Structure formats: structure tokens, C-alpha cells
Amino acid sequence: MITIGPDATAEDAASKLGRADVRRLFVVEGDGRLAGVLSRADVLRLFLVPDEVVRERVLRAVPAGVTATVSEGVVTLGGRVERRSQALSAIRVAWALPGVVGVAGAVEHEVDDVDPGVA
Numbered sequence: 753m754i755t756i757g758p759d760a761t762a763e764d765a766a767s768k769l770g771r772a773d774v775r776r777l778f779v780v781e782g783d784g785r786l787a788g789v790l791s792r793a794d795v796l797r798l799f800l801v802p803d804e805v806v807r808e809r810v811l812r813a814v815p816a817g818v819t820a821t822v823s824e825g826v827v828t829l830g831g832r833v834e835r836r837s838q839a840l841s842a843i844r845v846a847w848a849l850p851g852v853v854g855v856a857g858a859v860e861h862e863v864d865d866v867d868p869g870v871a
Contacts, residue, residue: 830857
């Protein structure tokens with residue numbers, strides 16, 4: 753029987769479910785009493801975010817000029833920004849948002865302010 757405490761985070765539960773390769777975790781109080789059962793589906797539901805919500809979050813967080821489409825949690829970035837650092841920032845920001853499972857595409861830039869010696 754694989755257990756977890758009632759104060760564990762969703763990330764802790766997801767990690768434990770994955771490492772132990774089980775479908776359920778038993779939530780046990782400090783004194784050993786069973787407080788509940790947590791399934792993979794319960795944990796997964798916490799991380800699922802509708803594509804339109806992900807898209808709105810991405811567009812609010814990235815620089816102007818960046819476009820985004822989302823399908824099944826995969827964000828495809830496009831558009832054009834002035835500086836390469838803005839394009840790279842858009843990728844990092846998209847990856848960090850809840851519900852994003854992948855980032856694809858490319859954001860074009862006018863000026864390479866990251867490595868100006870490269871054409």
C-alpha cells in the first residue's frame with residue numbers, strides 16, 4: 753500500500769504516483785488513520801486546463817507581436833518581435849504556465865540582441 757500525508761502537494765502526489773507506478777494513493781493521517789484515497793484521475797484533473805484558457809494566459813504573458821494557438825496543451829508560438837531576447841522570453845514564459853505540456857513554433861525577430869555577432 754502506497755501512502756501520502758494529507759498535507760502533501762498535488763506535485764508530490766503526482767510524483768509519487770508516477771514513481772510507484774500505481775493508480776491510487778492512500779491518504780493517511782499521522783496517526784495511521786485513513787483519510788481518503790487519491791486516484792491518478794484526481795491528480796490529473798488538477799493539471800488539466802482548457803486550451804482557450806491556456807491561450808489567453810500565454811497571450812497576456814508574452815510580448816506584443818507574438819501569436820499563439822493551443823491544441824491539447826501544446827502551445828504553438830508565431831509572430832514577430834523586435835528583439836531575439838523577446839522571442840526567447842516568450843518561449844520560456846509559455847513553458848512556465850499551468851496547463852502547458854509542450855511549446856512549438858518559432859517567433860521571428862528583427863535584431864539579435866542575445867548574440868549580436870551571429871548573422
